Amino acid sequence: MPNIKSAAKRARQNLKREDRNQRIKSTLKTAIRRFEEALTSEDREEARDKLNAAVSQIDKAVAKGILHKNNAARKKSHLDRIFHKSDAV
Secondary structure, eight states, X not given: OOSSHHHHHHHHHHHHHHHHHHHHHHHHHHHHHHHHXXXXXXXXXXXXXXHHHHHHHHHHHHHTTSSOHHHHHHHHHHHHXXXXXXXXX
């Protein structure tokens, strides 16, 4: 238990931020998983919609400071690559 008021407040803030960050990361992972599932179902329109949703979630995570912009760019590039690779097959 912190002895100083500011340390106690900082601990409370950290718990709130950790909770928020976990929710955003979980939503992001779910969006990516749903895109990959739509890709395996071979429904191109649904996969495109899920790709757009996943990219949107990635951008939101960057805006909130959960992901670094380069990490987000790498994730978006990877998703786009597997989407277009499935088109060629």
